[in-house]
Amino acid sequence: QLYGLEKFWVFLKYSRQKPKINRKLEEILKNYKNLEDFRVDGASFPQQFFLTKSNYSN
Numbered sequence: 001q002l003y004g005l006e007k008f009w010v011f012l013k014y015s016r017q018k019p020k021i022n023r024k025l026e027e028i029l030k031n032y033k034n035l036e037d038f039r040v041d042g043a044s045f046p047q048q049f050f051l052t053k054s055n056y057s058n
Contacts, residue, residue: 006038
């Protein structure tokens with residue numbers, strides 16, 4: 001979901017168009033001022049998110 005939000009934010013930032021967007025979405029996007037704000041620390045993902053020998057079987 002964050003990936004799509006980032007792409008939409010970039011579209012809004014660099015597009016000459018100024019579409020009307022949902023107020024709730026607008027509130028969410030206010031938290032992001034630049035692309036660095038979309039970076040996610042890998043440590044914030046649960047271990048189950050990553051495939052390892054212990055949680056992956058053929």
